[in-house]
Amino acid sequence: MSVLLEIQAARDVISRFEVKSPPVHVERIAKSLGITIQYGAFDDKLSGMAFIKDGVKVIGVNNAHHPNRQRFTIAHELGHMILHQQLLESSVHVDTGTLRRDFLATTGSDPIEIQANRFAAELLMPETFLREFLRDKSLDVEDEESLSELARRFKVSTMALQFRLLAFQEP
Template identity: 30%
Template sequence: MIGERLKRARAAAGLSMQALAGQVSISANMIKKYEHNASMPSSGVLLKLATALSVRTEYFFRPTQVTLGQVEYRKKASASKGLLKKIESDVIEQAERWLALKNIWPNFPIKLFDYQIGIPKLNTLDDVEKAAIKLRNDWQLGMNPLPNLIDLLESKGILVIISHVTQADKFDGLQANISGQPIIVVSSHWSGCRQRFTLARELGHLVLHNVLDESLDEETVCNRFASAFLLPDIGIHQHLGEQRANIDPKELYFMKHEFGLSMAACVYRSADLGIISKEKARQIYIQFSKNGWRKQEPGQPYPQEQTQLFEQLVFRALAEGILSESKAAELLQISVMTLHKQRQMLAEVV
């Protein structure tokens, strides 16, 4: 029965029953009956519903059902319940396709996340700095900039989902799990720096949650962890020195594009480490506000991060004969003809 899937797709599209009914030329009462499994739409109506909701008809009959566990939103007070429902529906739809792919594979090549920070208790923010460096060392990352955070996290067994729901300014990230696998959700509407900071912060929540002293605020800790993980103290000292009376905006711009941390976050990091005073940081922020840089920083933005792991695994499964072309097309949400073109490199892969 399609009721629950129809309801979820409608929530993801942000449509009321009346609005959806108007798009498919039926009554709102019929939509209600479909969602309560009191009636089944004809094939013609089902096609119209799929078009209106931007899903493939196969979506309504997909057997895999996903339940998000341990959901933790980072959201602004202005984020409505409707917006959160849209995000959650979008995440569940993408997670279902992940789980469907995983269940087809005899031995799924992505390991489960299994990392313990190995520190009994974090009592100070200095301890948080050490934890960020310890994680870098444990993962053999060195102190250099991290070019692709999504690739790194997915290689460690953390599923990253990019939501395309709008109103992204009211949503600061989501962490949950499906079947015991942690997932982190970021928005396709964010800048690359914001995506990376959210990914690093949610990683902090994941690995530090059980080792924080009660005196520490977890959100403050994870923000500090994210900054230290993306821009280690040795890196910022190499760029700025030990102590400065001022920092030129162009210096911040160069650091932003090397480490993938916003100019404003680099200022905050500099003050945290005592390179500049808190008062100087405040003055820089005031100038940023006057220049309009708090909303949009100057120059070229840092590139957004992309996830390609799902597509890579679909094509690998095709090559190994694990997956049929029709199932692969369904999982990728494209036509079989488009899939043929992509396999033959006759069309640009997007």
């Protein structure tokens, strides 16, 4: 089975920036890719946005949200930047994510959002890193404390981690 385009794109970023362990510094990576990040206290419903104007790449992040959520927003918008450049050149892409679960899930209906979410999940919680923790540290994912400990390592929300682990298929 071939690897999905968005997953491969996230892995390319991880290897290009030689990330060896979590947490993945998404803000630093985005900036290194020439993207300007603007923080603002937007309406609570708005998670973030992305656009490209006259070649200038901008990601907007709602800084009223939890830092972990801001990291996910940056990763999601970075996914749009890498995967959907043409779209961002023609209009401002706004992510509302009224339903947090929808925003994290990769089973929604909009293919653009699914791609960006898959990219974000792989970038923030690379499969190889996660499997290493699950295997070597014999982590019990049923245990709430272990799960939040792992989420802290990756600087992601426990919910994001749960969604990520759900997507894993046992070999």
